[in-house]
Amino acid sequence: MADQGARPGAARSGRTLVAGMVGGVVLLAAGCGAAGGADGDGGRTLDVLAAASLGTVIEEVAADFEAEHPGVRVRLSLAGSPDLVAQVVQGAPADVLATADEATMARVTSDPTLETSAPEAFATNTPALVVTPGARVASLADAARPGTRLVVCAPAVPCGDAALRLADAAGVTLHPVSEELQVTDVLAKVASGEADAGVVYATDAAAALARDPGAVRVVDVPEAAGVVNRYPVTVLEGSPESDLAHAFVDALTGPVGRATLTEAGFGAP
Amino acid sequence: MRRSPVTTPVGDVVPGWVAAVAVAGAAAVVVPVLVLALQADWPDLPALVTGAAALDALGLSLWTAVASTLVCVVLGVPLALVLARTSFPGHAAVRAVVLLPLVLPPVVSGLALLATFGRRGPVGGPLDDLGLGVAFTTTAVVIAHTYVSLPFLVLSVEGALRVAGARGELAAATLGASANRTFWVVTLPAVAPALAGGALLAFARSLGEFGATLTFAGSLQGVTRTLPVEIYLLRETDPDAAVALSMLLVVAALVVVTAVHSTGGTRGLRAALGRPPRA
Numbered sequence: 001m002a003d004q005g006a007r008p009g010a011a012r013s014g015r016t017l018v019a020g021m022v023g024g025v026v027l028l029a030a031g032c033g034a035a036g037g038a039d040g041d042g043g044r045t046l047d048v049l050a051a052a053s054l055g056t057v058i059e060e061v062a063a064d065f066e067a068e069h070p071g072v073r074v075r076l077s078l079a080g081s082p083d084l085v086a087q088v089v090q091g092a093p094a095d096v097l098a099t100a101d102e103a104t105m106a107r108v109t110s111d112p113t114l115e116t117s118a119p120e121a122f123a124t125n126t127p128a129l130v131v132t133p134g135a136r137v138a139s140l141a142d143a144a145r146p147g148t149r150l151v152v153c154a155p156a157v158p159c160g161d162a163a164l165r166l167a168d169a170a171g172v173t174l175h176p177v178s179e180e181l182q183v184t185d186v187l188a189k190v191a192s193g194e195a196d197a198g199v200v201y202a203t204d205a206a207a208a209l210a211r212d213p214g215a216v217r218v219v220d221v222p223e224a225a226g227v228v229n230r231y232p233v234t235v236l237e238g239s240p241e242s243d244l245a246h247a248f249v250d251a252l253t254g255p256v257g258r259a260t261l262t263e264a265g266f267g268a269p
Numbered sequence: 270m271r272r273s274p275v276t277t278p279v280g281d282v283v284p285g286w287v288a289a290v291a292v293a294g295a296a297a298v299v300v301p302v303l304v305l306a307l308q309a310d311w312p313d314l315p316a317l318v319t320g321a322a323a324l325d326a327l328g329l330s331l332w333t334a335v336a337s338t339l340v341c342v343v344l345g346v347p348l349a350l351v352l353a354r355t356s357f358p359g360h361a362a363v364r365a366v367v368l369l370p371l372v373l374p375p376v377v378s379g380l381a382l383l384a385t386f387g388r389r390g391p392v393g394g395p396l397d398d399l400g401l402g403v404a405f406t407t408t409a410v411v412i413a414h415t416y417v418s419l420p421f422l423v424l425s426v427e428g429a430l431r432v433a434g435a436r437g438e439l440a441a442a443t444l445g446a447s448a449n450r451t452f453w454v455v456t457l458p459a460v461a462p463a464l465a466g467g468a469l470l471a472f473a474r475s476l477g478e479f480g481a482t483l484t485f486a487g488s489l490q491g492v493t494r495t496l497p498v499e500i501y502l503l504r505e506t507d508p509d510a511a512v513a514l515s516m517l518l519v520v521a522a523l524v525v526v527t528a529v530h531s532t533g534g535t536r537g538l539r540a541a542l543g544r545p546p547r548a
Contacts, residue, residue: 080505082505083505149404149405151405151487154488154502156502156503156505156506157502157505176489177404177405177487177489178405178487178488178489178493179487179488179489179490179494180483180487180488181483181488181498181501181502185483189487192383192387192389193387193388193389194383194387194388194389194404194405195404195405
């Protein structure tokens with residue numbers, strides 16, 4: 001099939017090729033431009049970027065907000081906080097930004113090209129030790145012992161930093177067999193029994209238990225109460241929808257948001 | 270010297286619009302890599318790629334890729350030979366299943382390996398009881414690499430075997446050579462270029478493996494954190510280093526692709542398209 005012979009034909013190749021190349025590049029550029037997307041139905045769209053750990057909470061608050069504001073669509077983007085911050089700094093459409101820690105948020109609020117409202121802490125999260133059912137781990141010291149298959153997040157990831165601070169507070173040295181890149185990877189390895197123990201957030205543990213009460217066992221670590229992650233939220237003031245954005249933040253920090261957050265295992269700021 | 274393929278000016282056989290789309294297609298592949306290369310901090314590249322964590326990741330990636338390529342050769346050549354030379358019930362099904370890792374999302378491959386070799390798996394459980402558990406070990410990395418790379422080797426060798434035909438082997442048998450001697454003296458030399466090409470592709474696939482490794486083996490510096498995993502981790506804290514290490518993988522990939530072409534590793538494939546290779 002590769003041996004098809006050359007057939008004589010019209011020699012108008014050069015011009016067609018150039019025209020085609022230009023056309024192709026224009027098409028390509030048009031395709032890229034359209035990817036940003038604007039809704040044409042005349043309704044208002046609020047872009048809310050939130051840390052992945054806020055998932056169910058922010059979905060509930062958004063649904064509630066849409067019900068109370070007819071014609072408003074909340075477009076949620078859930079990802080790791082550093083990814084969200086990178087997107088905002090590079091100009092992704094964003095009206096509200098909620099991150100899982102204050103250090104990450106500072107990268108947006110300190111950016112001279114972005115105008116933001118003062119970040120407001122609206123929730124807290126603490127680390128939690130989860131163990132696979134049947135594992136003989138009754139304390140953080142047990143989990144830290146060499147021989148126990150402990151899985152944590154890598155130190156560069158917020159949940160890994162929290163695990164290190166927890167170990168510091170408890171005066172133990174961790175010997176993890178793996179440093180995962182996401183907190184969900186830690187939880188999955190404990191829930192599957194691959195690892196004996198893992199350090200996740202209290203909210204991850206609560207969510208896992210809500211899905212399946214037998215998935216993991218939560219071991220109480222008294223020092224965890226002192227290792228607090230604060231979740232800040234801010235409004236990107238440059239946005240044409242900043243009024244709506246402030247209303248969304250009010251909903252998140254108000255009674256409805258508070259109740260949803262508490263249910264998901266978040267603490268009060 | 271190999272015969273050069275038949276070519277025609279654009280417009281004779283290939284319509285102009287096809288050529289235009291082809292240019293867009295080539296740009297879609299090349300432009301992102303070029304843009305990434307432009308972002309790389311080339312003067313500081315040596316410093317960025319020689320950090321302890323980066324070197325650990327590079328070393329681990331290289332030797333696990335070599336190890337998994339060897340396992341692929343050992344497992345893949347017999348598999349390719351059986352698929353190319355024999356017929357048995359379910360032949361087509363086996364052939365299809367062997368190629369599955371090629372199209373499976375790596376995270377699915379990782380889950381499948383976890384289910385099998387994990388502590389609660391039918392293979393991993395007994396191994397774990399014997400103290401030979403693979404969870405969170407470098408062995409798990411090699412297993413993950415082998416799983417995703419094996420189809421490249423099998424495809425290359427099987428294609429070459431089918432194209433070469435069994436005449437040489439039948440002649441050897443007629444002359445009284447044992448099946449074993451025929452395998453070593455006739456079959457293997459005949460597919461050596463395809464074997465080399467397939468091994469290089471398997472090596473490259475191993476070097477780039479990310480999803481299955483992360484899902485199955487975990488991530489610990491010097492033990493299971495390979496170069497792609499290190500890049501993914503660095504992208505948050507040190508984007509410059511992440512780009513620098515990415516360039517390392519881009520260069521490695523280019524070297525492998527060039528080598529595959531120049532060693533005639535694609536001869537089996539070209540031959541399959543109608544032009545038998547010269548012996």
